[in-house]
Amino acid sequence: MPSRKTLLLVGTVLLIGAGGGAYFLHSPAPSHAAEPAAPPLVPVTAAHVHKGDVPIVLEGLGTVTPINTATIRTQVQGTLESVNFVEGKDVKRGDELAKIDPRVFEAQVDQAEAALARDQAGLKNAQANFARTQPLAARGFATQQLLDTQDSQVAQGKGTVELDKAALEAAQTQLSYTTITAPFNGITGIRHIDPGNIVHPTDATGLVILTQMQPISIIFTLPSTDIPNVQKAIASGEASVDAYDAANTHKLDHGSLMLIDNQVDASTGTVRLKASFPNEKKNLWPGSFVNIHLTIAIRHDAVTVPLTAVQQGPSGTFVYVVDANHVVNAREIKAGQSREDKVLIDQGLSGDETVVTAGQYRLKPGTSVEVVPDNRKDVVQNATTASAGMLP
Structure with a gap:
C-alpha cells in the first residue's frame, strides 16, 4: 500500500498537467507573419516642360559710350564775358554757350x-x-x-x-x-571756368564737356568664337540688343547692333562690338557698366525646363521625369543655353513631360513620389538641407 507522501506527489503532478492543458486549450492560435508596409511617397515639386519660341541670346559686359562728346574750348584768347548755359541741361546744336569780349x-x-x-x-x-x-x-x-x-x-x-x-x-x-556755340545736341557737364577769366585755346579743361545722350552707344565684348553666329544674325536682320543694369536684373533700353570691330584682342580672345540705343528715358549714362543681351536667333518650338530640374550624374546631364503613376525615371538630356532660370533642352525631352524641380536628393529610378503644391513645398527635402544635417 503506497505511503501518504507518495500520494501527495502524484496529486501535484496531475494538477500541473491539468493546468498546462487548460493553458494550451485557451491560448490563441499563432498569427501569420505581418506583410512589410509600402515605402512612403517622397514629396517633390514638379513642373511641366514648356514648349515655344525661345530667343538665342549671347551675353557680354559693356560700357556706355557717347556717340559724340566734346570738350568745349575757346579758339581765341580773350576775356570770358558771359556763360550762357546751365550746367547739366540740354542744349541744341548752334545754341550760344559762352561769349568772349x-x-x-x-x-x-x-x-x-x-x-x-x-x-x-x-x-x-x-x-x-x-x-x-x-x-x-x-x-x-x-x-x-x-x-x-x-x-x-x-x-x-x-x-x-x-x-x-x-x-x-x-x-x-x-x-x-568769340561766340562759342554747341556743335551738336547734348547735355552740358560741370562748368570749369567763370566769367571774367582770361581764356586760352590751350586751356586743358576747357569751358565745359558736352555729351550727346540721344542716341547713345554701348561698346561690349564677346568671345571671338561667336563672330560667325553674330554675322549671320546681322545678315538675316535678327540681331537685336537689350541693355541691362550692372546687377543684370533691370532692362534699361532696347537697341540695334551697329558693327563688329575689325580686330580680335589676341590677349583675351574677345572681340568688341558696338550697339546703338535711343535712350529716350536717359537710363544709359556715359561711362557706366551694363550687361548686354544680344539676340542672334529665335528657335521655334523649343523645349525648356526650370534650371533646378537639371541634374548632373556620372553619365552626364539628366532630369527626373514623373509618369502617370507618379513614378520617376531618369532621362538623359542634352542641355543648351541657360538664362532667366530656364534651360534650353536640345535633346531628350519632347515637351509633354513633367519633370521634378526639387527633392531629387532622395530619388532614384522607380521611386514613387508625391507632387506637392507650392504652398507645401517646405516639406520637400533637398541636398542643401541634407548637407546641413537636417535629413537622415
Whole structure:
C-alpha cells in the first residue's frame, strides 16, 4: 500500500498537467507573419516642360559710350564775358554757350575792311588808266612799255584786293570765335571756368564737356568664337540688343547692333562690338557698366525646363521625369543655353513631360513620389538641407 507522501506527489503532478492543458486549450492560435508596409511617397515639386519660341541670346559686359562728346574750348584768347548755359541741361546744336569780349576782334575786322576798300579804289584807278591808254597805244600815241606797266598795275591791284578779302575773312572768322556755340545736341557737364577769366585755346579743361545722350552707344565684348553666329544674325536682320543694369536684373533700353570691330584682342580672345540705343528715358549714362543681351536667333518650338530640374550624374546631364503613376525615371538630356532660370533642352525631352524641380536628393529610378503644391513645398527635402544635417 503506497505511503501518504507518495500520494501527495502524484496529486501535484496531475494538477500541473491539468493546468498546462487548460493553458494550451485557451491560448490563441499563432498569427501569420505581418506583410512589410509600402515605402512612403517622397514629396517633390514638379513642373511641366514648356514648349515655344525661345530667343538665342549671347551675353557680354559693356560700357556706355557717347556717340559724340566734346570738350568745349575757346579758339581765341580773350576775356570770358558771359556763360550762357546751365550746367547739366540740354542744349541744341548752334545754341550760344559762352561769349568772349569781341572788341579787339571787331577792330581787326574794321582794319581789314578799310584795307580792302583802299585797295579796291586803287584797282579801280589802275583799270581806268589802262582803259585810257589802250586806244592811245593802238594809234601810236602811247608806248607799249606804258601799256604793259599799267596792265601789270591792274593785275597787282587785283591780287592785293584778293589778299585783303582773305584777311577780312580771317578777321571775321576770329570774331566769330568769340561766340562759342554747341556743335551738336547734348547735355552740358560741370562748368570749369567763370566769367571774367582770361581764356586760352590751350586751356586743358576747357569751358565745359558736352555729351550727346540721344542716341547713345554701348561698346561690349564677346568671345571671338561667336563672330560667325553674330554675322549671320546681322545678315538675316535678327540681331537685336537689350541693355541691362550692372546687377543684370533691370532692362534699361532696347537697341540695334551697329558693327563688329575689325580686330580680335589676341590677349583675351574677345572681340568688341558696338550697339546703338535711343535712350529716350536717359537710363544709359556715359561711362557706366551694363550687361548686354544680344539676340542672334529665335528657335521655334523649343523645349525648356526650370534650371533646378537639371541634374548632373556620372553619365552626364539628366532630369527626373514623373509618369502617370507618379513614378520617376531618369532621362538623359542634352542641355543648351541657360538664362532667366530656364534651360534650353536640345535633346531628350519632347515637351509633354513633367519633370521634378526639387527633392531629387532622395530619388532614384522607380521611386514613387508625391507632387506637392507650392504652398507645401517646405516639406520637400533637398541636398542643401541634407548637407546641413537636417535629413537622415
